[in-house]
Amino acid sequence: MKITVLGGGNGSYAAVADFVEAGHDVRWWRRDRARFAEITEAGGITVTDFNGTRPVAIAPTDDLEAALDGAELIVSPTPANAQEDLAARLAPHMRDGQVIYLPPGTFGSYIMAKIMRDAGCTADFSIAETGTLPWLTRKQSETEVRITTRASRLPTGVFPARNTESALAVIGAAFPGAIEKSEDALSGALMNAGPIIHPPLILMNAGPIEHFDQWDIHNEGTQPSIRRVHTALDNERIAIREALGYDAPHFPLADHYETSDWMYGNLAHDKLVGSGDWHEHLDLQSHRYMREDTGLGLAFLVSVGEWAGVPCPVAAGLLSVAGAVAGDDFRADGRTFERLGLAGMTVGDVQTMLKDGI
Secondary structure, eight states, rough: HHHEEESSSSSHHHHHHHHHHTTEEEEOOOOOOOGHHHHHHHEEEEEEETHHHHHHHHOOOOHHHHHHOOEEEEEEOOOOHHHHHHHHGGGGGGOOOOEESSSSSSTTTHHHHHHHTTTOOOOOOOOEESSOEEEEEEEETTEEEEEEESSSOOEEESSSGHHHHHHHHHHHHTTTTTTESSSSHHHTTTTSSSHHHHHHHHHHHHHHHHHOOOOOOTTTTOHHHHHHHHHHHHHHHHHHHHTTTSOOOOTTTTHHHHHOOTTTTTTTHHHHHHHTTTTTTOTTTTHHHHHHHIIIIIHHHHHHHHTTTTTOOOHHHHHHHHHHTTTOOHHSSSSSSTTTTOTTTTTHHHHHHHHHHO
16 A cells, blocks of 8 residues: 655654555655655664564655655644644645544644645545554654554544545554544544643643653653543543543543553553653653643643533643643633634534535
């Protein structure tokens, strides 16, 4: 299958490594060609996982049109705050039947589709999003990536939902046995684990994060009191899903810590901590856990809860504290139903739009 991978972050490196090794025809694009210089010189990247360390040959490009030509699947593990710019770049090049996969998306499926439609794109494409990055992974350098483990369950919603079966068949060819159908893109967005796991970890560890040069929020930063906040916050997410009529499984975050049933499967948290790769420097002003998972994702969750009539005091409280820490009004400036122009629509109208598209 022809797959295009967009971006140069941890997930993009892991995606390229896995897709090339699986035998797919892979093209790799990012905006800044200069950042590819070391990869071009080396002829590819090096991947390390439980099978050891080995080279993966890849020739990246900054020619987006060429990278997208003939692609059946476009995988974009880029931060949510890059989606608007990316959608504008993609709009002239999309073709019928192509599928974009956002792992995860923070409702970027709707946002990107609207931008492309507003730009005049008439292609019958699909955009899907899931609940987590399919890899627990960290770049070690510009030419090296380490994959700690891979997701075994990826609940995925498609926009528009009328294309669900065909889109999931394409995505499933890249992630065999892992894709699970969600009702639509909003259901997929409400599976996003980032706004549940990361805001309590960074906010309740703000002191040690600022004190120490490096801090592992998943190891010494995950304490029983923080886990209790995780559970309360996740219960609000699940209550919103239930109020909107979305069915179980809701993938409660507690399963990540306590069972083998969550998205990453058996002992994922232990593997994450054991790798040492998350013992890292975090800047509370700029890190994506603040800017993406809190400023966009948590703001989105609070706004959907308000729209659906579901109280979410824990989410709203964390969002307010995060705004004070970062010096921003995430409730006013984040990714919300109000800012997306959806807050005035009924649930039925939104469901129809999610099914039929824009």
